[in-house]
Amino acid sequence: MSWFLRSKANIVEDTQKSMPDGLWTKCPSCSEVMYKTDLEDGLFTCKKCSYHFRIGSKEYIRILIDEGSFRETQDKIRSTDPLNFVDTKDYPSRIVEGHKKSGVNDAITTGVGKINGREVSFACMNFNFIGGSMGSVVGEKIYRAAKYSLDKKVPFILISASGGARMQESVLSLMQMAKSSAILAELSESSVPYISILTDPTTGGVTASYAMLGDVNIAEPGALIGFAGPRVIEQTIRKKLPAGFQRAEFLLEHGFIDLIVNRKEMKQQLSNIIEWFYN
C-alpha cells in the first residue's frame, strides 16, 4: 500500500472534516481507541473489529484509483434552489453548510481514472453533503459519468452512500431515479459493465434506482442498505427490528448483493471483476 502511505499527509488534511477532532478516534462499534494515523493506514476500518468508518469521495479515490490517474469531471455543476425551498433553514444555506462540512461541491464526485491500469469512469457519493442526498446535480453527474463509460466503452463504477432523494428539490429529485436508470439502460444494451458499490448507509430512492442495478452489486461489510429507513419500519410494524436487519450481510443472505468486500480488499477485488469483462 505504498501508493497510499505516500499521500498520507494530504489525507490527514482532507479527512479532518469527516473525522472527530483530535489525534485519537474511538470505534463506534467496539469502542477501541485508535490513533487517527493508524485508522488511516487501515483505510478507515477498525483494526480490532473491522468496523468500516464512513468516508467520502476523496478517501475512496485514494483507496481505489491508481495514484495520479484521477481527473475530476463535471466539477462546475452546482445545486441551485429551483423551488425556493425553506423549512427550518433555507436550502441555499444547507448547500453552503454541506460544502463546509464535506469539502466537496455536492453529494457526488465524478471523474475518470485507472484501477490497476484499466481506465474507468468513477462516481462516488459524499454522505457528508446533505446526507448524500440525490438531487438534480447528482442525477446529472451520474448521467454524464455513465455517458462517458458508454462513449469510451470503459466500466462505470459508482459508490453509493445516501439517505435517498433530496427533499429540497422535491419531484425533481424523484425524477433522477428514472434519469439515472435510463442511462443505465443504455449501458446495459451496449454491454458496458456497471459495478455498484453500496456503502454505509445506502437507502431510499438511491437504493431503489442505480445502487441496485449493477451488473455486480458489491457491499462493504456492515453497511446499512434498504429502501425504508429502520425508524420508519419500526413505526409501521410497531416492533423492534432484529439485529443485523438491513445490513450488507442480511442483503447478501436474501439475494440482493453479489458479494461483500472488505475495504482493504476492495481495490484488488474490483480489479479482478473488471478483468473478467476484458479477458
Added chain:
Amino acid sequence: MANKLTFDFEKPIIDLEQKIEEMRVLGQQIDISKEIKDLEGKIEELKVEIYKNLTRWQRVQIARHPDRPNTLDYINNCFTDFVELHGDRKFKDDPAIVGGFANFEGKSVMVVGHQKGKDTKSNLYRNFGMPNPEGYRKAARLFELAEKFNKPIITLLDTPGAFPGLEAEERGQAEAIAANLLLMNKLKVPIIVIVIGEGASGGAIGIGVGDRILMLENSWYSVISPESCSSILWRSWDFKEQAAEQLQLTAQDLLKLKVIDEIIEEPLGGAHQNPKQMYDVFSKVLAKELQTVSKINKEKLTKLRREKFYAMGIWQE
C-alpha cells in the same frame, strides 16, 4: 350531500346548500323560487372561487378523498373487457397493484395501477395502496407481456408510498422498484403514465416511467408526502401545510417544472363530485395521447423517452 366527507374549506358551500334545503321545505307553502335561484347562482360563484384557489394542502386532501375514483373505477368505466391478471409468478399476488388486459376504444392495452380501497375493510385488503415488492414484480411481468405482444401500456399512479415493512425489505423493495425503472426505460411499446391521486415517492415512480406523463388536476406527485417531510425537516407532524407548499407537488407545479406533459381537468371540486364527467374527460385525453404516441416509430420512442428524463432537473454550471 348526506354522509359524504367534506373538507373545512368547503364549509361556506355546505352552509349555503343547507340553507337552500331549508328554503325548499319552506317553498312548499310560499313561492320563493326566485330566492332559491339566486342562492344557487351564488353557490356556483362560491364554488368557482373556492375550488380555483385551493392551497396545495387542500389539493392533497382532495386527492385522498375516499370517494375519489381509483384505478379499478377508471378501468371499469373507461375501458372494456378487463381481464385482471394476478401474481408475480415468484411469490404471491399483491392486491395493492392491479393490472391486466383491457380494451380501450377498440384496441387492446395493458393497464396497471396502484389500488386503494374505499373503506376500512377494502383498504386493509389493498394495504391502503402501498405495494410490496411482489406488486412491482407483477407489474414488471405485465409490462413484459405487453412488450411481447406489442400492446401499449397505461399505468395509473395512486399510492401513499411503497410499503415500509419488514418483509418488504427482506424481499427487496428497493430492487423491485429499481428493476422496474430499468425495464420501463427499455420497453419499446408506448407507455402512458397518469397520476390519478397520490404520487408518493419511489412507490409511485416504480410504475411511472413513460412517454407521456399526465396528472389529474387535484392529484399530487412528490419525493415525499407532506406529513413525512414535516416530520423529517421540521421534526414535528404539524407542518404538513407548509411542507406541501414547499414541496410544490401539484399538477400545476409539475407542469411548470417540466416534469409532466399535461393536466387532466377535474370536475369542479374534484373527481369525486362528478365521476361520470371525470371518466369522460379522462377517456378523451387518453385517446388523444395514445394516438399521438402510437404514431412514433418504436425505436425512436424509447430514445425519446430516455431523453425526456435526461432533460429533467435544474442546476447551474
